[in-house]
Amino acid sequence: MTPTSHEPPVAAVTGLETDADFVGLDEQLDERELAVRDAVRRFGRDQVLPIIDEHWEAASFPWELLPGLAELGIIGTVIRGHGCPGLSRKAAGVVGRELARADGSINTFLGVHSGLSMGSIDLLGDDDQKQRWLPPMARLAKTGAFVLTEPDHGSDSVSLETSARRDGDHWVLDGHKRWIGNGDTADVVVVFARNAQDGEVNAFVVEKDEDGAHPAGYRPEVITGKIGKRAIRQSDIVLDGVRVPDSARLRRCASFDDVNRVLAATRGGAAWEAVGHAMACYEIAADYARRREQFGRPIGGFQLVQSRLANMLAELTAMQLLVYRMADLAERGELSVAQASLVKMTAAQRATWICREARDLLGGNGLLLSHHVARHMTDMEVVATYEGTDSVQALIVGRDITGMSAFT
Secondary structure (H helix, E strand, O other): OOOOOOOOOHHHHOOOOOOOOOOOHHHHOOHHHHHHHHHHHHHHHHHHHHHHHHHHHHOOOOHHHHHHHHHOOOOOOOOEEOOEEOOOHHHHHHHHHHHHHHOHHHHHHHHHHHHHHHHHHHHHOOHHHHHHHHHHHHOOOOOEEEEOOEOOEOOOHHHOOOEEEEEOOEEEEEEEEEEEEOOOOOOEEEEEEEEOOOOOEEEEEEEOOOOOOOOOOEEEEEOOOOOOOOOOOEEEEEEEEEEEEHHHEOOOOOOHHHHHHHHHHHOOHHHHHHHHHHHHHHHHHHHHHHHOEEOOEEHHHOHHHHHHHHHHHHHHHHHHHHHHHHHHHHHOOOOOHHHHHHHHHHHHHHHHHHHHHHHHHOHHHHHOHHHOHHHHHHHHHHHOOOOOOHHHHHHHHHHHHHOOOOOO
């Protein structure tokens, strides 16, 4: 749509022009954390935003962004050694925030590759396995996926049915997985399956061969028709007699408790992403209100619009305070599961509201991809679902409050 005198130019509503850090929380960042923030912000502004609408509408992944993403030096985030940067929890959170501020699909790609796939290898693999897979993944020479969720077991992932059967010096994997980010293209796929012998959950790395082909029996199909996160490929995967050598079994994964170690280490990422989406939508709405004219003057001069913007900023600031506190607790190893659940639930609820308020404030223009709000709003519907829905997070917090589990 060609801008008119009544429609703000796209450059004015990119979501990166207005500072949404109202109480100056980023002043707590040290020199390295600030450098990471600024580098990722520039990457989002200069490389992601100019192309993402086209890819989002076409439901295609922007592979052309990977060289620039690799150059940021953030792959592996908090992992130390093996070519990874060893960022602080706060810096890792800011990475997710700034990527989501540009686009949620790119942030999901990094979260799956860096947080879940690489994080699984770092936490559950032995030294040889880490050295084998982490360095090329840190360079993005190889991409990763995390294969846990099943069609009948989303939030109830502890009940997974995919099986692993020992056959000599190999394992045979059978099962069905769903909603797997990067699942059809990843070079290094971490699959969680139940050991047929003892019933415990183990982790296995399924790799492409030198010709870039998945092993026999690994059959991914990209899920289509999504209303959000359209630029990230998520797959339905059938595992039909997939054979992997015993050397591909991650040595430190012997139960679902070990899977939870990975999930606990990455749980805060969804909350930081929610903050990024909310920041973008608030900034777009505030900038739009200053420029959009109705009834002879900018709509930002009307009391109702100012009240809405003030409430959006108040909710956003509360979210920012929560994720900063969460990062501090995580850095000290003091973050509990219930605390992380409370932050994720609160951030998802408030960010979803902010994105919807921004969409409404922009009126019809809020429906256009060129104004970005619709993309953030539908992406937030996804964020509110993965890493545990609001209802699941509420039950985790409720269990902590009462000492009674309401899951069964």
